[in-house]
């Protein structure tokens with residue numbers, strides 16, 4: 001198993017956000033995570049990536065057979081965890097080329113590989129840019145600075161392609177994309193899919209799942225995964241909204 | 257192609273001549289001629305800048321070796337294979353890398369400062385009478401002055417009687433076999449992992465084994481002399497071009513200017529001199545590397561650059577010093593004169609030893625740098641990357657006398673641990689339609705203090721003049737300080753002065769973003785800081801820009817967590 005989350009609780013400033021998450025992800029799988037606003041989807045992604053502002057109060061996360069919670073953010077990244085940000089951050093004055101070169105070479109160093117030289121790196125970049133249909137001028141600009149919402153998301157996918165992660169968590173990479181961009185992003189993901197890696201796709205819309213076919217769909221509600229199913233679950237949610245889940249939860253609550 | 261000097265404990269090691277992909281794209285770029293100022297003594301040499309990418313070794317000219325032989329520094333130039341793309345590796349090495357001391361027999365002036373010291377220096381340098389007089393006038397004036405205290409700095413008192421004001425390597429015979437070489441020198445070679453065969457070469461036993469490239473040297477000498485360019489050490493200039501020296505020395509920074517400038521005028525040991533004649537665009541970058549080696553010595557260099565009408569020159573300066581527990585004083589003076597239509601670009605990467613993490617040791621860098629745009633349409637541009645020194649006190653300035661003249665100041669000053677910097681510029685607008693730009697980026701970390709102090713004065717006659725100033729401070733951590741002291745005086749109504757200032761921190765979001773991509777906190781900060789300073793770094797000549805970027809990252813190591 002690639003990732004195994006058991007009874008994970010996490011809080012920020014004493015406020016509990018994740019209230020006992022259980023989730024198993026195998027290599028080769030795509031998991032879609034859905035759920036109403038503010039229920040903890042991004043929090044889950046951040047905790048897996050190791051963001052320090054969140055306190056893990058109990059539970060465990062095993063990744064590649066190791067206790068993930070013990071690793072620093074960058075160690076998790078080098079071990080193949082990639083987070084496509086819901087709100088990518090601007091880094092003024094740092095070109096995407098320079099940013100990615102630093103990142104790629106850090107990961108290579110970790111793997112005991114020699115750093116990529118200028119020429120080899122540029123070649124790799126061209127290749128990956130093509131893969132995700134990124135227009136070339138974007139790469140010369142500062143990271144995310146002045147990018148449109150859609151450009152930022154495409155840039156995340158480009159970075160994912162460059163880093164070839166084992167576990168990619170895409171946090172609402174589809175929001176803010178026009179129809180064409182959505183197709184491009186989804187194609188990018190599909191091209192990168194192999195039997196050895198896995199994806200967690202956080203989304204609000206069934207639409208994306210028409211392109212990226214998930215093996216499982218989970219509903220995160222108030223800090224817990226309350227329902228898991230096949231891709232049909234997403235269709236059901238699309239049709240009926242979350243009210244029935246709320247109702248079910250209330251009923252369960254009374255029942256329990 | 258990039259070139260830099262690194263001290264290995266045995267003088268200068270060249271780690272340059274990297275044939276990286278980037279280099280290859282710039283093959284045609286010619287590099288320059290260089291002067292090495294070793295403990296204040298100038299050595300002229302020609303770092304080879306072979307533009308043939310197949311040549312992977314740096315070559316040293318015969319002339320360089322002769323110079324080094326003369327000074328018994330021979331063989332201390334280590335020739336390294338090029339090591340492309342190793343930049344990341346080096347960035348992650350921490351600690352000051354230039355902290356070695358070279359054990360060379362040195363001849364000192366008697367310790368302390370008196371008229372006799374001044375006479376000793378002048379005599380040792382075999383100077384003409386006018387220089388001795390100049391020095392004495394300066395010394396006598398200095399005696400009447402007080403240590404300036406207005407800067408936002410905490411400077412412990414300096415005991416001038418406990419400093420050697422002159423230290424020169426003793427001349428020594430060349431070795432005939434390795435047995436004659438100082439065993440300590442060989443031990444250090446071992447430490448550095450240099451093979452026995454190479455040790456022989458390095459110790460100067462078989463000098464001729466070093467690849468020589470006389471042709472490179474002659475290309476440069478020929479190029480320079482063909483254009484009538486003079487580029488030599490200040491001592492040589494005093495001997496060979498006394499009229500030029502007499503005419504310009506002290507014309508921009510008079511010996512009465514300030515405490516440290518007066519001191520420098522009295523005791524300066526060497527430095528570099530550069531004259532670009534009328535209408536000449538200097539075809540290569542000129543550079544000087546400053547190095548303090550001996551203990552307890554002050555370093556007082558003097559640099560004078562004169563660009564005659566319509567001339568252009570780009571000049572670079574780099575500095576390193578060994579790691580010592582006591583503080584050392586460095587009080588240099590740089591003067592630039594730009595005549596009508598002339599343009600001078602002066603770039604500095606200052607990496608004097610900053611002291612250790614607890615604030616012990618380090619260089620006091622008290623420097624006066626000033627240029628005058630004498631003629632109309634002239635331009636002086638200062639770019640500085642200040643990462644070193646325990647205390648930095650310097651304000652590269654422009655006197656914009658000629659109409660339409662332009663002054664620029666681009667600065668990145670990084671302070672970490674207990675470093676203090678009070679740096680900035682003065683733009684004095686005297687001519688009409690004069691323009692100045694100030695871009696200052698201060699980065700403070702640790703317990704350091706970083707101040708920008710800038711004066712923009714637009715005089716009554718400087719009609720239609722403009723200044724744009726932007727002073728940004730970046731704070732890493734909460735124990736450091738950043739201060740901005742802009743002084744603005746505008747004496748006419750047709751001029752416009754704009755001043756922008758910001759203070760920011762590296763956000764947790766930015767750090768997390770970088771770390772999520774696999775960078776550790778230090779390289780993430782290095783990257784973010786380099787982005788922050790980009791506006792200034794892009795002003796540097798390419799060879800220097802790479803160096804500067806690495807330095808920024810290295811200087812901030814240990815600033816997180």
Ligand SMILES: Nc1ncnc2c1ncn2[C@@H]1O[C@H](COP(=O)(O)OP(=O)(O)OP(=O)(O)O)[C@@H](O)[C@H]1O
Nearest residue numbers: 012017035036037038039040041042043044053086
């Ligand atoms: N840094 C923070 N400080 C305080 N509260 C936070 C912080 N980050 C998240 N929260 C809170 O945690 C809860 C879960 O937020 P999270 O971003 O995980 O939701 P989400 O499921 O991703 O929502 P959305 O669909 O809107 O993206 C919210 O109530 C949010 O306000």
Ligand SMILES: [Mg+2]
Nearest residue numbers: 041042043086
């Ligand atoms: Mg979210």
